[in-house]
């Protein structure tokens with residue numbers, strides 16, 4: 362975990378000319394660096410954030426698109442992505458046990474897309490003027506988040522923003538919107554945001570597992586008593602509704618696919 366965090370801290374210190382090769386707002390680019398959000402040109406406010414993201418699975422398909430600097434990048438990040446994927450499957454199997462689904466229910470198409478997304482926030486002279494990341498819920502299946510030793514992540518609970526505690530080497534697990542749908546509304550997908558820090562640089566590593574574009578998402582049959590809470594959809598259909606108007610509005614997207622009572 363420390364090696365990977367150090368690799369990313371070094372990556373962001375590399376000269377701008379090297380990092381510029383990765384700069385893109387094209388969602389179809391599998392490895393890209395951007396500032397604020399992907400909707401940079403249309404968003405109402407900009408956010409105090411640089412983000413570096415790339416696909417990790419299948420490794421052989423993507424590793425050549427990754428940076429080769431710092432020199433150990435590919436070695437360290439490939440091990441990290443393999444181990445975090447294994448950990449995510451263990452957590453998903455515990456979830457299966459908890460809600461009453463067969464082991465391995467989420468394996469295959471429902472979790473094929475595996476992305477690493479690293480946020481980097483340089484010190485912000487006036488944190489009251491901007492956020493490091495907008496208020497949002499993760500649209501994917503499940504997320505693992507490794508924080509560094511600088512606070513910033515907050516979740517919304519009972520109308521109040523609560524800072525997520527920093528525990529060295531602890532990993533934050535965030536249930537995504539697809540887990541809410543597949544569990545037929547048993548899971549809460551937390552609303553969260555990132556605030557900036559006036560003095561310290563903050564770097565976090567997120568590992569996102571999500572459905573493949575072709576998988577059909579619907580509430581798992583064993584968890585439906587009478588009517589499913591949501592109708593079936595594909596992940597691209599969901600993302601299109603979620604990002605409509607550059608809003609990333611979870612309630613809007615969920616309501617769009619919710620079966621009315």
Ligand SMILES: O=C(O)CCC(=O)C(=O)O
Nearest residue numbers: 478480499514555565567
């Ligand atoms: O950087 C963080 O603490 C949170 C990141 C996050 O919420 C996200 O990437 O979706």
Ligand SMILES: [Fe+2]
Nearest residue numbers: 497498499553
């Ligand atoms: Fe998030």
